Structure formats: structure tokens, C-alpha cells
Amino acid sequence: MADQHRGVIGGGGYGDRGGQEQQEKQPFMMTALKxxxxxxxxxxxxVLSGLILAGTVIALTVATPVLVIFSPVLVPAAIALALMAAGFVTSGGLGVAALSVFSWMYKYLTGKHPPGADQLDHAKARLASKARDIKEAAQHRIDQAQAS
Known part of the structure; x- marks a missing residue:
């Protein structure tokens, strides 16, 4: 009896499927809305992309005669501008590289131990060792030649 009263009062008895139907309809409505x-x-x-395409075609149609008339001037000017831009970009890049090298050298010479300083010191020691070995070998051959 108590179960029946709970079912009537709460509206959620064993045979009641009202809550499930709402849950099933809600995802369908959300899916439809999405x-x-x-x-x-x-x-x-x-539609916007179509309008932009149409505008581009119209602009090219209008501008083509002007571009054809001025092409003997525009093509060399465009080439010159491209070369100037490439020159400025290259110059800037090489300038930045030079500044970074100078910065690294300054840090190395002032003893701040920049990255790669260990490799440079190791290479310098190996080069000095090889130079010393070559000098000793040459001196040894000179001594042998003078003794003969």
C-alpha cells in the first residue's frame, strides 16, 4: 500500500514512463536544433563565399584591361620591388645573425660561458695539440736531415 501511495503522490510508479519520454525527446530536439x-x-x-568569388571575378574583369595596358611598367616594377624586399629581408636576417654572433663572442670573451663554449674550448685544445704534434714531427725530420 505504501508503494502505491508513493507512486500516486510522486507520479513515478512502476508503469510511469513520462520522465524517460522527456529525456528521449530532449536529445532529439537538441540534435534538430544543432x-x-x-x-x-x-x-x-x-553564400558569402559565392559573393566573394563573384566580386573577385568582376574585379578581375574590370582590372584586366588596365593591367594589360600598364604591364610594361608594372611587371618590371613588381620584379624590382620583389628584389628590394628580398634584399631587405636578407640584410635584416644577416644583421640579426651578426648581432647574435657578436653577443656570443662578447659573453665568451668576458667569461660568462655561453652555450657551446665547452665545444669551442675542446676544439681549440685538439687543434693546439695537433699543431704541437706536427711541429714536433717537423722538428724531428729536420734534425734527422741535418744529422744525415
Whole structure:
């Protein structure tokens, strides 16, 4: 009896499926709403891209005669501008590289131990060792030649 009263009062008895139906309808409604929103957004973007394409075609159609008339001037000017831009970019890049090398050298010479200083010291020691070995070998051969 108590179970029956709870079912009537709470509205959630054994045979009641009202809550499940609402839960099943809600995802369907959300899915439909998402679909409509996506279709609207996609359609508007498609329309905008079509308008931009049409505008580009019209602009090219209008500008083509002007470009053909001025092409003997525009093509060399474009080439010159491209070369100037490449020169400035190259100059800037090499300038930055030079500044970084000078900065590294300053740190190395002032004893601040920049990255790679160990490798440089090791290479310097190996080079000095090889130079010493070559000098000793040459001196040994000179001594042998003088003794003979």
C-alpha cells in the first residue's frame, strides 16, 4: 500500500514512463536544433563565399584591361620591388645573425660561458695539440736531415 501511495503522490510508479519520454525527446530536439543551426551557418558562409568569388571575378574583369595596358611598367616594377624586399629581408636576417654572433663572442670573451663554449674550448685544445704534434714531427725530420 505504501508503494502505491508513493507512486500516486510522486507520479513515478512502476508503469510511469513520462520522465524517460522527456529525456528521449530532449536529445532529439537538441540534435534538430544543432542541425538547423549548422545548416544556417553553413549556408550563410556558402553564400558569402559565392559573393566573394563573384566580386573577385568582376574585379578581375574590370582590372584586366588596365593591367594589360600598364604591364610594361608594372611587371618590371613588381620584379624590382620583389628584389628590394628580398634584399631587405636578407640584410635584416644577416644583421640579426651578426648581432647574435657578436653577443656570443662578447659573453665568451668576458667569461660568462655561453652555450657551446665547452665545444669551442675542446676544439681549440685538439687543434693546439695537433699543431704541437706536427711541429714536433717537423722538428724531428729536420734534425734527422741535418744529422744525415
Amino acid at each position: 542541425t538547423v543551426t549548422a545548416a544556417t551557418a553553413g549556408g550563410s558562409m556558402l
